[in-house]
Amino acid sequence: MKHINIAVDGTAGSGKSSVMKRVAVKLKMNFIDTGVMYRAFTKFCLDNQVNFLNDKEIEKQIKNFNFKYINENSILVNNVEYGKTIFDYDVAENIKYVAKNNKVRKFMVLAQREMTQNKNNIVIGRDITTVVLPNAELKIYFDCSVEARAQRRFNQNKRKKITPNVYEDILRQIQQRDDYDKNREMGALKIAPDAWYLNTSNLSIGKVIRLILNKIENLK
Template identity: 35%
Template sequence: MSKITIAIDGFSSTGKSTVAKQIAKELGYVYVDSGAMYRAITFYAMQNGFIDNNHFNIDGLVSKLQNVRVSFKFNEALGFAEVYLGNVNIEKEIRTLEVSSFVSKVATISEVRELLVQQQQKLGQNTGVVMDGRDIGTVVFPNAELKIFMTASAETRAKRRYDELIERGDKVVYEDVLRNVQERDYMDSNRKDSPLIKADDAIEIDNSNLTLQEQFEKVLQLVKITLEDCE
């Protein structure tokens, strides 16, 4: 059976990563969380004093980009690949609300996007791949056989994110999470370089009222149809 490229784009907290992991596991494909790569660069920028609430030293960050190495290592116990910055596992650190508050700003930098797009395209060469993000179907894999665009209301997405952070033990307020979701939506959709838009040939899925299982089954059905068409 031929292998295909599956591009899953959409707004933050729409469950892109969850369903992408499920589909990749079901098919035995490579899974790449492109958003985690931008979070890793953001974490690097925070750790090295390039960005905080008062300033963003873009030139300083860009000058160090070639020294930044982001990679994924599969964790058999967890069943998915974790993110590494250099040799350090930063999977937990990049999922905080603080990183979320800066990641869309970092993602607007053309040099950052150029570097990560190159890495993402290499990860998807000569293999079946499921990749989720903001510009996978429009920039990274414009010729992907299956493109999906995930969406849900901002309130629904904020509640999901809030519950996830609370379960992790983070101390957050729902209103702050909602504000972060809305701000990221605006920045992701209005940046000049590779803005978040639905590809013309992408299939839109509003999962506001779907369970995780219903979402998985809906996407899996689209995958099966695409695979049949590619035979």
Template identity: 30%
Template sequence: MVTIAVDGPSGSGKSSVSRAVAARLGLAYLDTGAMYRAATLWCVRTDVALDDADAVADAVRAMPLTSGLDPAAPTVSLDGTDVAAAIRTTEVSSTVSKVATNLEVRAELKRRQRAIIDDEATGGFSGGRGIVAEGRDITTVVAPDADARVLLTASEEARLRRRSLEVHGAADAAAVAATRDQVLRRDRDDSTVSQFLQASDGVVTIDSSELDLDQTVAAVLAVVEQVVPEAPSARA
């Protein structure tokens, strides 16, 4: 079984980097953060109060979620409807921590994430597809036995700039200010239930503050090559 686990705070670049690594190595790609966003959207659309922890947990356990694992075109569907764009709205971004810090929700989504990883990451590079899974607690909780475990970090300034460009298409003072709460508050809230600000034992830290996407992907591939040297694509 070949599994690559990538964690990191908001704006660290973990999604773009993980997708690129998965595509480079011919692996499946799982965005676990999208699952929490989808759970939030499901609760909103089914009129579940996000402050009602028990009701939220029940709703998420019943949630008809499908995650498409192609790194070139990952998909997220609820009850057969594509919600990839809907889960990235400001409404979801501003409330997702209420769902993500619900311990019963985390237990349910962890169960689903592990099932996906176990199903995809079989056979190794010689026979199976393998998977890159990214999120907040993949290296520590969901897949602590992953072949390669990486904590992707970046300075606060770099993370705010990247998220501002992603959300607002600009990184001027106004755009950064509008993004600050979404990035820093989410990190603060989510850090109460998962460890993604400091690397645990055996997890390699990569600081991407001064790296572009290609350089960061190369740094992750170097980690993979070191721990899984039989992966020929990692040296391509």
């Protein structure tokens, strides 16, 4: 297969990460989950007791935020491994304030573009197809019902022993995140005109993977 960049956007919990990291392994491509970077920055702000209602306080943290993305489960921030702490409840509650901050997004977009200069990457996020990699060889938009996404996240947290883990709280967080993602001023979540729309609500992971592999095969 020729070296390409595959850009993937979609709603929170729609299966982007679970599916695309398996595709990346099968095709021996780099897998980059940009959400990990935003989660790590949110955790960094929490550690520094930032007031998330104050954009200036959030923005001040950028100059001190030095990170190295290892994989979707590992990111170093100022040489400290954050690990699964980026999936803590407080991070999920406050990431929306970070994600809508224009200066944070500009910082992240530049970092993500630098990471993907050499092709052969699968990159997932919220504005990858429209902002970060608008010229990617393949663009995919994942979607899924809110209820199905909340159940998936609940099951994922249970497997990873992440607490607290309450379905109703997860459902509310996802609904709030959708609202922020789709209506923020910069990098709003939207379907690129040339993106392939894929609704995973009633599809198994295996089925979605097969559909995507066939799509990539047709790029040759």
